[in-house]
Amino acid sequence: MTIERFRKEVADRGLSDVEASEWRGSIRLEGQVASWSDYVELGRLAVKIGTRGVVNDLEVSGPEGCDLAHEDPLAAMGHLEEGGELEGLSFDVAIVGGGVIGSAVARELSKWSISTILLEKEEDVATHASGRNDGMIHDGFAAKPGSLKAAYNVRGNRLWEPLAADLGIEFARPGSLILFHAPAAKALYPVLASRASENGVDGWELWSRSRVLAEEPKVTSDQHGGFFLPSAGCLSPYKATVALAESALANGVRISLDTIVTGLETEDSRLRRVRTNRGSFAVKALVNAAGIWADVVAGMANDRFFSLHPRRGVDMILDRASGALQRHIMAMPSLLQGREVTKGGGLVKTIEGNILVGPTAREAPGREDYSTSQAELRELDRHFRLNRALSPSMLITYFAGVRACTWEEDFIVGPSASVLNLVHAAGIQSPGLASAPAIAHDVAASVLAILERTMKVSPNSRFVAKRRPVPELARLPLEERAAWIGRDKAYARIVCRCEEVSEGEIRAALRPRPAASLPPSVVGPASPEGGAFTEARLHASSLDAVKRRTRAGMGRCHGGFCTPRVMETIAEELGLPLTAITKKGPGSQLVAGETKAPAAIHLAAILPAAIPPSAERAAEEE
């Protein structure tokens, strides 16, 4: 499609306030549309012009009003501490974003003798897409052949298994079963096999109706065989991100949490300085791994040749017992879904055994809008019928995540075409988790190529690949549990009854707390298999951070029982008052103050909003 043809199509739709122009090799849309669906439709249509990228700067007026182009991550942060810790420093590399991509890049760069800093605006890593996804290490079948998504997915799938072993996190390959919804669907097998082959997927099988039934006894009777992809895997996405960041930290990367990048200073097509709420500092190279804000960060560097639009996904989490009722990841896409941008969701068995029902895929304006609606939840109901043993009564809770999508629906990975020392890892929507190790490998290679123009880079001789995780007693054999308890009685005190998490595990997740500038010497004694391992812990201080590391609060009661105990443990371990403990960083304190004697603070002051002011006064008077 030519730009003239695009303009004509826009005019035919009666959208008079839309301008389309060529801009840095991309197409830029400006003006106003009356609805979010017009915004999305025009973004997609503009892709057909075939330029380098689509920059959709249209403002949506009316009740759905939004102006994504002028949003600012700083304004989106309710609370932000100021500090001068980084003022005047200098680093070889800065990474913007502590999701799975930024954390994987940080670990990859820690293999080299360079100074690297990772900047994350939140109080922990994995708080956005990387902590809000299905944890599936996709096989690579679903990605469009020839896309970066397909290539990175297949490479990443192969890299995750050994990487997870090094990081000390669980990884499994339950395989993914795409069920046929009609007898005729079997005829598609050659097409499916040819796509899997084109994408380089590691193995696929045609399963008959009886084979499916033998493998999945609770499967719907409406199935007509299936296409099985044995390489599909799963892991805990938030544990993986924390593990990558902690491994990077132990190997010398500085990690600065609660640190937002507010501006980038360029000179002669080079980034010179990074401005943050903690001061500004010099860099030789910068990695843009800012998730849904990556187009804004690209704009700070004057390199905004693409724009991102949020696509929300909602998942239901079923009780852990549901995992015993299903062996594989299962989905039954309809043929009509072929042209959709999503794989359509299904039943994903997680590494911990819970089943996730979802995710949905809905274009919605909020970059960090994690609300869920009844309509979205209803959309998920259809997946229940795939497994006769599952029922909505197994639902513990639901969550939403936001995918960072380019209009071209592909990743952007590699050096900037106009800024000499900038590398993008942007538009990393699904399967970004599965692709992370491969993306990190290539991004690190681009960074090294940039650095080598001005300095000599040698391998970090002190790099230690293996990391010792916090023990998970509930998943250990009884003798091993007893050994941990023998060493420390805190492992015998169960704090989270649903997930069987002990006080010892929570304390271990919070310590040691190495200073951010600690050299790569946090190396423990030899592991049983021989060789050294690291056990640095990223500073964690919120309830959610503890949850990400230990799963305390993730069970059926969802923290109803353990929240006060976890808070007390954090307070003791970090030497903080209870009033300083937050759910997820500044502004989310759980306790407002004492209501009567200090001893009564534990329960009475939690959720103060739930206590009517008169009751509060009465408590004070008592």
Ligand SMILES: Cc1cc2nc3c(=O)[nH]c(=O)nc-3n(C[C@H](O)[C@H](O)[C@H](O)COP(=O)(O)OP(=O)(O)OC[C@H]3O[C@@H](n4cnc5c(N)ncnc54)[C@H](O)[C@@H]3O)c2cc1C
């Ligand atoms: C519902 C759902 C299900 C999914 N399921 C899967 C799946 O099963 N398998 C799979 O492979 N993929 C899946 N994905 C996709 C996957 O979650 C993402 O591809 C991946 O997490 C992207 O990681 P990221 O590091 O790029 O982004 P993020 O995790 O969003 O990290 C970016 C970070 O940058 C920080 N940041 C932004 N701006 C600034 C700034 N100015 N200064 C400092 N920090 C900044 C943010 O706070 C954020 O923490 C799913 C996504 C969703 C939403």
